[in-house]
Amino acid sequence: MRKQKLVVVGNGMAGMRAVEELLKLAPDLYDITVFGAEPHGNYNRILLSPVLAGEMTINDIILNPLQWYADNQIGLYTGKTIIRIDRTARKVIASDGTEEEYDRLLLATGSTPFILPIPGRDLPGVISYRDIKDTDEMIATAATHKHAVVIGGGLLGLEAANGLKLRGMDVTVVHLMPWLMERQLDKTAADMLKTSLEARGLKFLLEKQTEALIRGESGRVCALRFKPAPGYDPGDGLEIPADLVVMAAGIRPNTALAESAKIYCNRGIVVNDTMQTYDPRIYAVGECVAHRGIAYGLVAPLFEQAKVCANHLANFGIARYTGSVLSTKLKVTGIDLFSAGNFMGGDGTDEIVLNDPSGGVYKKLVVKNDTLVGAVLYGDTADGAWYFQLVKDGQNIHEIRDHLMFGQNHVGDVGHAGKTLAATMADDAQVCGCNGVCKGDIVKAIKSQGLFTLDDVRKHTKASSSCGSCTGLVEQILASTVGGAYTPSESKSKPMCGCTDHAHGVVRQAIREQHLLTIPETMQYLEWKTPGGCASCRPALNYYLISTWPGEARDDPQSRFINERAHANIQKDGTYSVVPRMWGGLTTPAELRTIADVAEKYEVPTVKMTGGARVDLLGIKKEDLPKVWADLGAAGMVSGHAYGKSIRTVKTCVGAEHCRFGTQRSMAMGVKLERMLFGMWSPHKVKLAVSGCPRNCAEAGIKDIGVIGVDAGYELYVAGNGGIKTEVAQFLCKVTNDEEVMEYSGAFLQLYREEGFYLERTCHYVARVGLDHVKAAVVNDPAKRRELHERLLFALQDYEDPWQAAVAKPAMRREYEVIKIKEVAAEVMT
Amino acid sequence: MSDWIKVCQLADIAPQGSRVVASSQGDIAIFRTNNDSVFGLHDKCPHKGGPLSQGIVHGDTVTCPLHGFKISLKDGAAVAPDKGCARRFAVKLDGGAVWLQLT
Numbered sequence: 001m002r003k004q005k006l007v008v009v010g011n012g013m014a015g016m017r018a019v020e021e022l023l024k025l026a027p028d029l030y031d032i033t034v035f036g037a038e039p040h041g042n043y044n045r046i047l048l049s050p051v052l053a054g055e056m057t058i059n060d061i062i063l064n065p066l067q068w069y070a071d072n073q074i075g076l077y078t079g080k081t082i083i084r085i086d087r088t089a090r091k092v093i094a095s096d097g098t099e100e101e102y103d104r105l106l107l108a109t110g111s112t113p114f115i116l117p118i119p120g121r122d123l124p125g126v127i128s129y130r131d132i133k134d135t136d137e138m139i140a141t142a143a144t145h146k147h148a149v150v151i152g153g154g155l156l157g158l159e160a161a162n163g164l165k166l167r168g169m170d171v172t173v174v175h176l177m178p179w180l181m182e183r184q185l186d187k188t189a190a191d192m193l194k195t196s197l198e199a200r201g202l203k204f205l206l207e208k209q210t211e212a213l214i215r216g217e218s219g220r221v222c223a224l225r226f227k228p229a230p231g232y233d234p235g236d237g238l239e240i241p242a243d244l245v246v247m248a249a250g251i252r253p254n255t256a257l258a259e260s261a262k263i264y265c266n267r268g269i270v271v272n273d274t275m276q277t278y279d280p281r282i283y284a285v286g287e288c289v290a291h292r293g294i295a296y297g298l299v300a301p302l303f304e305q306a307k308v309c310a311n312h313l314a315n316f317g318i319a320r321y322t323g324s325v326l327s328t329k330l331k332v333t334g335i336d337l338f339s340a341g342n343f344m345g346g347d348g349t350d351e352i353v354l355n356d357p358s359g360g361v362y363k364k365l366v367v368k369n370d371t372l373v374g375a376v377l378y379g380d381t382a383d384g385a386w387y388f389q390l391v392k393d394g395q396n397i398h399e400i401r402d403h404l405m406f407g408q409n410h411v412g413d414v415g416h417a418g419k420t421l422a423a424t425m426a427d428d429a430q431v432c433g434c435n436g437v438c439k440g441d442i443v444k445a446i447k448s449q450g451l452f453t454l455d456d457v458r459k460h461t462k463a464s465s466s467c468g469s470c471t472g473l474v475e476q477i478l479a480s481t482v483g484g485a486y487t488p489s490e491s492k493s494k495p496m497c498g499c500t501d502h503a504h505g506v507v508r509q510a511i512r513e514q515h516l517l518t519i520p521e522t523m524q525y526l527e528w529k530t531p532g533g534c535a536s537c538r539p540a541l542n543y544y545l546i547s548t549w550p551g552e553a554r555d556d557p558q559s560r561f562i563n564e565r566a567h568a569n570i571q572k573d574g575t576y577s578v579v580p581r582m583w584g585g586l587t588t589p590a591e592l593r594t595i596a597d598v599a600e601k602y603e604v605p606t607v608k609m610t611g612g613a614r615v616d617l618l619g620i621k622k623e624d625l626p627k628v629w630a631d632l633g634a635a636g637m638v639s640g641h642a643y644g645k646s647i648r649t650v651k652t653c654v655g656a657e658h659c660r661f662g663t664q665r666s667m668a669m670g671v672k673l674e675r676m677l678f679g680m681w682s683p684h685k686v687k688l689a690v691s692g693c694p695r696n697c698a699e700a701g702i703k704d705i706g707v708i709g710v711d712a713g714y715e716l717y718v719a720g721n722g723g724i725k726t727e728v729a730q731f732l733c734k735v736t737n738d739e740e741v742m743e744y745s746g747a748f749l750q751l752y753r754e755e756g757f758y759l760e761r762t763c764h765y766v767a768r769v770g771l772d773h774v775k776a777a778v779v780n781d782p783a784k785r786r787e788l789h790e791r792l793l794f795a796l797q798d799y800e801d802p803w804q805a806a807v808a809k810p811a812m813r814r815e816y817e818v819i820k821i822k823e824v825a826a827e828v829m830t
Numbered sequence: 831m832s833d834w835i836k837v838c839q840l841a842d843i844a845p846q847g848s849r850v851v852a853s854s855q856g857d858i859a860i861f862r863t864n865n866d867s868v869f870g871l872h873d874k875c876p877h878k879g880g881p882l883s884q885g886i887v888h889g890d891t892v893t894c895p896l897h898g899f900k901i902s903l904k905d906g907a908a909v910a911p912d913k914g915c916a917r918r919f920a921v922k923l924d925g926g927a928v929w930l931q932l933t
Binding site for chain 2: 449459460462465466530531532533534535538539557558559560561562566570572573574814817818819820821822823
């Protein structure tokens with residue numbers, strides 16, 4: 001069959017991103033030909049500002065070198081402008097007469113800088129700021145001339161001004177509006193920005209309209225003249241010197257080609273949600289497009305469009321582009337600034353404001369009907385990504401309204417010395433404490449590898465890929481390095497992993513509604529892109545299946561992480577650690593004697609107490625595990641599941657059994673809870689604690705469920721966490737007796753088991769669904785509570801201690817056996 | 831070329847699983863993929879020496895249990911952007927048995 005021909009007009013970021021996405025989906029569907037007006041491969045236009053500022057070179061910002069086109073058999077014409085589309089003959093014609101036929105055509109013609117219609121606009125020394133040529137000219141001019149004027153105090157204008165200043169020019173920014181970046185900032189933030197840029201030596205003339213550019217003796221521009229404003233004082237002077245004028249007063253979608261072919265345009269080439277124009281064979285993406293009446297000028301939306309367009313070009317036909325909420329970061333080194341959504345507020349909105357001019361921090365959050373609709377941050381943008389996500393997801397913020405301003409990370413993040421300001425960090429400051437990654441490493445990787453997403457950065461640098469506590473910081477560094485190209489991950493629709501486009505919630509729902517029972521069945525139904533999944537999605541799928549269909553879905557050990565497969569914790573040297581269960585933290589002399597014997601018999605190098613009040617035997621060889629378990633089992637001890645996404649421990653204080661302050665028998669309560677939950681798999685690990693009085697010696701305030709005895713019964717707390725991010729557990733309700741503690745706790749955990757996403761701790765789960773949702777099911781609805789509790793008990797019935805199972809069943813024991821071979825003679829095949 | 835040594839039956843290795851063979855050249859991980867291909871690698875991740883035999887097998891790749899490096903079973907090379915290579919051993923299937931060649 002003849003391959004179809006795809007012609008792409010425009011070799012910029014949007015067009016090539018669409019081609020890249022298409023090659024991922026359907027590498028062999030098309031013969032692809034690309035026309036680019038510029039004489040280069042595809043480069044990262046966003047990073048022209050760092051090039052101008054002298055922080056990077058052109059070579060650093062090339063996204064697809066010419067070799068890439070050759071490797072992918074893409075025909076590339078550089079320096080060729082398409083001037084006509086013949087829709088009847090289905091071909092495009094370039095200015096030099098080159099013709100190319102198409103089956104499908106993709107227009108990615110980008111935009112053109114808006115040139116003010118004023119006298120002198122054609123003079124040498126008057127340029128726009130759009131491409132490599134402009135950047136080169138600015139760099140060359142900075143070496144020979146002194147005075148630069150930038151017309152336009154928006155994002156692009158300020159980045160140009162900053163770069164020219166760093167190149168040694170005397171720079172004035174002329175802006176028509178009363179404050180800078182009025183499309184991204186409110187006046188307060190803009191004034192702080194102006195002050196800070198003035199401190200770097202930039203000059204600003206606001207509310208000035210340029211009337212003409214004046215020709216000097218050399219023929220080059222030499223000055224700029226303003227229109228006299230009403231009430232103008234003649235003493236002020238109307239002219240400023242200018243050897244270089246950069247027009248950065250906005251962009252216009254490049255629609256001339258489409259219009260000449262009579263494709264419907266209205267402030268851009270009009271496309272539907274599949275990025276199709278009014279001619280069904282012709283698609284369009286990027287800055288040339290008007291989608292639902294909006295033409296986007298930032299890169300993040302263009303990438304979303306490219307992805308949707310590729311999906312349809314690949315004949316998948318399932319993606320839709322429904323528009324983008326915009327966020328902005330200014331790429332001026334050392335200035336932290338962020339805005340998103342409706343940051344100006346207005347009718348029906350509330351503004352939550354923090355303003356500290358001397359401290360250089362300003363934050364404004366715009367709230368409407370208990371959702372965050374916009375934000376401006378200046379000076380401290382650590383939570384920008386989080387706010388942006390709240391805006392995009394439209395999440396109800398009612399419960400966190402009182403501390404929304406203080407951000408997501410205001411307590412307990414560890415591992416990077418509490419640093420939250422990415423731009424002010426030194427290059428050698430450590431960002432990721434787990435993997436020892438410094439800010440400089442991250443910035444270098446982003447620039448040299450052309451990274452755009454958090455996942456990319458994680459893959460290349462490992463930063464934030466382990467415990468994740470520095471995620472916000474890494475996102476900020478990413479955002480301030482790539483600016484508008486940065487796309488924060490969307491929590492709701494983020495795909496589980498590279499094997500699928502489906503998010504966790506969609507997968508869980510499909511498993512429940514379609515009664516899917518195996519991983520292959522699930523992958524087939526949801527059209528997994530990889531045959532066997534990966535190490536990230538398979539454990540998640542396995543958990544979803546066994547938790548949704550207990551007794552029906554079969555556990556797949558090969559889809560479990562080694563610790564859960566081997567029922568012990570792997571250590572850095574490949575040995576394992578063994579933690580026998582001690583119900584409620586209680587033990588006996590006989591148990592301790594057995595543990596001591598085991599430790600000696602198997603020469604266990606380290607014996608230590610765990611944080612969950614039990615004994616850890618570290619450094620055991622894998623093949624010894626079943627023997628160790630047999631010895632422990634003989635004394636009645638079972639697995640402590642210290643290795644699983646499962647119930648770990650129920651920590652207890654001494655309680656009313658012995659303690660003179662105790663009001664409840666916390667040890668007995670803890671043992672009952674732990675026995676009820678034995679064998680419970682969950683999205684992530686689960687830890688409980690029971691304290692016998694409000695002195696809370698069992699530290700129940702930082703557990704997934706904390707039970708605190710009071711004279712009249714117990715207080716229940718949920719969703720606490722003592723790990724990476726210290727989260728204080730939230731009060732759920734009061735109950736009067738032990739049975740209620742069991743039922744409420746069981747119901748809460750079952751709700752989490754049914755609704756939680758894999759690797760989501762209870763604190764994250766409750767933050768996502770809201771405590772009100774949990775209360776509605778667990779506290780306010782007795783019937784629902786009982787059902788949840790019963791479903792938990794049903795799932796846990798007949799659970800067998802995995803250690804004794806491994807001892808007893810030869811098929812399971814195989815996991816622990818090393819194969820010995822005879823290396824000479826014996827069974828030799830010729 | 832040294833001789834082929836019989837290691838075990840294919841059925842002794844779980845699909846998407848592995849076994850460890852102790853040899854004079856160190857531990858060797860023998861992998862079985864979902865479509866019953868078998869591969870042999872030195873049981874040591876090029877990153878920090880993690881036992882690859884203990885990782886999750888997916889497609890023709892194993893993910894190291896220690897820090898998640900993905901290693902191609904075909905040639906032992908780390909999947910980009912990670913770098914490094916685990917030593918490969920020749921393994922073949924014959925008559926339902928798995929054979930290993932030490933070089």
